[in-house]
Amino acid sequence: MVVRLTTALFVALILSLDFYPQPIVAAGPFASSQLTGLGLAPSDVQVEYDYSQNNHITIRSVTNTIPDNVQFTNPQATLQVLTANPNTAQTIRLQASGVWRNGCVPEYTDFTVQDYGYIEIIAIAERADQMCTQSETEWSFQVDLEISTPYEYQISLFVDSEQEEERYWIESLWLNVAGAIHLTPPSPEPDEEVTVLVDGWHNDGCVPAYVSSQTEESIIVVEAATPDANTPCGQAMSPWSFELALGVIDESVRTIEVYITYHSGPTPSRVLYQSAQLNSIRFRRGCQNCQIYLPIMR
Numbered sequence: 001m002v003v004r005l006t007t008a009l010f011v012a013l014i015l016s017l018d019f020y021p022q023p024i025v026a027a028g029p030f031a032s033s034q035l036t037g038l039g040l041a042p043s044d045v046q047v048e049y050d051y052s053q054n055n056h057i058t059i060r061s062v063t064n065t066i067p068d069n070v071q072f073t074n075p076q077a078t079l080q081v082l083t084a085n086p087n088t089a090q091t092i093r094l095q096a097s098g099v100w101r102n103g104c105v106p107e108y109t110d111f112t113v114q115d116y117g118y119i120e121i122i123a124i125a126e127r128a129d130q131m132c133t134q135s136e137t138e139w140s141f142q143v144d145l146e147i148s149t150p151y152e153y154q155i156s157l158f159v160d161s162e163q164e165e166e167r168y169w170i171e172s173l174w175l176n177v178a179g180a181i182h183l184t185p186p187s188p189e190p191d192e193e194v195t196v197l198v199d200g201w202h203n204d205g206c207v208p209a210y211v212s213s214q215t216e217e218s219i220i221v222v223e224a225a226t227p228d229a230n231t232p233c234g235q236a237m238s239p240w241s242f243e244l245a246l247g248v249i250d251e252s253v254r255t256i257e258v259y260i261t262y263h264s265g266p267t268p269s270r271v272l273y274q275s276a277q278l279n280s281i282r283f284r285r286g287c288q289n290c291q292i293y294l295p296i297m298r
Helices: 032-037
Strands: 002-004 024-026 045-050 056-061 077-081 092-100 107-114 118-125 137-145 151-161 166-177 181-184 193-202 209-216 219-225 238-248 255-262 269-277
Touching: 077 151, 077 166, 092 118, 092 166, 107 137, 118 137, 181 255, 181 269, 193 219, 193 269, 209 238, 219 238
Parallel strands: 118 151, 219 255
Antiparallel strands: 002 045, 024 056, 045 056, 077 092, 092 137, 107 118, 151 166, 181 193, 193 238, 209 219, 255 269
């Protein structure tokens, strides 16, 4: 992905270059003012993320002005996913942490979901009205994301320095958000009608579709399948979903399982896609006119 630099350049780096057109390979934050000090303007460069090389950034010049043997300090910072096996039915928790250059450490403010699976997490450091101690300071905060569309998301953390009026790129990661089984209502009562929505994302346009459902002892089995192997498919990753009205579920049912039969290979392959346990509270009958006796403590 190519990200064009704007007035506030957001990348921190270690630069190494001998001659044009070798790229500048970078990791960590630096600001557009530092580019100016190198004889470069934001309009002179473009940025490419390279996740195969440990989140390095490649900065390429679109002019013939590139300095030699320039280095910048890479701040210590990490962005990690705390939620195991994240999916669309969960609140996904991330943690950002590191060591900032002074006492006015980054504080989380907001996140935005952009097009094409790109999420920006924004923090603010060095607020305009702060007096900052000049010693390096540890910082940490957590972010809770609710993502409704299964996809492989690129998440980037930026820190805005109000005092310098600059935006710094801190860290990025890829987050694979799987699909899930969604019940409406989430914890159905014995006499409530239930609707199931199943979602996911597929590596091409031949996405799974609903086929059938049946109850087998205490399990509702839902079958879905991809199109026939001879069906032309677009090659872009594609989110998918289908909805099924189950009506009132028998009290003996404890589990919903969704199977998908894939027709992409020489022979069909049926796999368990997701399973969901129904909330056992719904099976407890309320006690009518109950009395509770407690022992008298002497």
